[in-house]
Amino acid sequence: MIIDTHCDVLMKLYMAPGRHLFNTKNGLMITYSQLKQQNSRVQLFAIFVPTHLKPGERFQAALTMVNLFHRQVIAPNEKMVMVRSRKDVLALQEGEIGAMLSLEGIEAIEEDMEKLEILYRLGVASVGLTWNWANAAADGALEPRGAGLTKFGMEIITFLNGHGMWTDMSHLSEKAFWDALPVAEHPIASHSNAYTICQNPRNLKNDQIEGLIAKDGFIGITFVPPFLNTAKEASMYDVIRHVDHVCSLGGEDHIGFGSDFDGIDQTVSGLSSFSDYGSLVGMLLRYFSEAQVRKFIGGNALKRLPEIV
Numbered sequence: 543m544i545i546d547t548h549c550d551v552l553m554k555l556y557m558a559p560g561r562h563l564f565n566t567k568n569g570l571m572i573t574y575s576q577l578k579q580q581n582s583r584v585q586l587f588a589i590f591v592p593t594h595l596k597p598g599e600r601f602q603a604a605l606t607m608v609n610l611f612h613r614q615v616i617a618p619n620e621k622m623v624m625v626r627s628r629k630d631v632l633a634l635q636e637g638e639i640g641a642m643l644s645l646e647g648i649e650a651i652e653e654d655m656e657k658l659e660i661l662y663r664l665g666v667a668s669v670g671l672t673w674n675w676a677n678a679a680a681d682g683a684l685e686p687r688g689a690g691l692t693k694f695g696m697e698i699i700t701f702l703n704g705h706g707m708w709t710d711m712s713h714l715s716e717k718a719f720w721d722a723l724p725v726a727e728h729p730i731a732s733h734s735n736a737y738t739i740c741q742n743p744r745n746l747k748n749d750q751i752e753g754l755i756a757k758d759g760f761i762g763i764t765f766v767p768p769f770l771n772t773a774k775e776a777s778m779y780d781v782i783r784h785v786d787h788v789c790s791l792g793g794e795d796h797i798g799f800g801s802d803f804d805g806i807d808q809t810v811s812g813l814s815s816f817s818d819y820g821s822l823v824g825m826l827l828r829y830f831s832e833a834q835v836r837k838f839i840g841g842n843a844l845k846r847l848p849e850i851v
Contacts (some may be wrong), residue, residue: 543583545843548733550805552607571803584640592763604650628847644668667848670710679772680718691721703727706849733764733800736787762800799845
């Protein structure tokens with residue numbers, strides 16, 4: 543059963559009201575029917591506040607996305623069940639699919655810890671500190687300054703630790719990553735690849751991957767073509783190369799997938815939507831054992847799902 547740790551369905555629903563419906567095939571890379579068809583176990587749905595929104599608008603946008611999650615993802619689809627912890631996932635009945643909320647970048651809370659607490663109470667189980675640029679918590683991976691974690695960022699991680707939530711290290715600058723890793727009790731990189739294979743600033747260097755492994759973290763290989771290779775197109779073989787490299791660093795029990803479907807304009811050849819996960823599994827089985835592939839597509843993530851308190 544597949545656990546995918548990152549998608550941007552909620553952003554698409556927010557940005558184009560009425561154009562997309564989660565339970566029909568109309569432009570989304572992830573839909574209810576695709577999740578059912580591919581035997582999905584859990585899909586994480588990111589709350590990503592568009593960068594054009596101004597302070598004072600961002601938290602409302604996050605709340606609107608939470609409402610879209612309930613109105614379009616959960617309510618119309620009888621087998622979609624909101625989950626927020628490993629316990630919830632293990633309690634799913636046959637055929638049920640878990641849907642979990644994450645926050646991608648803390649811009650939505652507008653430097654207000656009470657707003658983070660509200661999102662936690664609404665079901666957010668994982669928090670990424672930044673997107674690509676600097677914010678009140680830390681610098682992102684594309685911020686030229688490359689600074690580290692702020693006092694506010696440390697306060698956020700303390701909150702996440704105290705509630706058993708994931709601290710998502712994807713998008714952090716290298717300095718912020720190393721500031722955060724020693725203090726984060728439940729670190730993951732929900733959608734990041736290997737820098738050694740593709741020198742993109744959003745990818746993780748070997749020592750970062752090894753650091754996450756040492757903290758019993760999780761790394762979700764993502765299907766973003768520029769994170770897979772430096773050519774104009776990417777193939778499923780490129781995905782395999784990143785999986786193999788992380789495994790070579792000791793990550794066989796720490797690796798999974800965070801597709802970034804609906805957050806990308808360009809897709810991997812043969813891997814353009816969730817319905818293609820079966821093809822990816824077939825490709826993985828050419829290079830890895832069935833037991834390894836079971837871990838990659840869901841087993842490793844399941845072991846590390848948040849234990850919310």
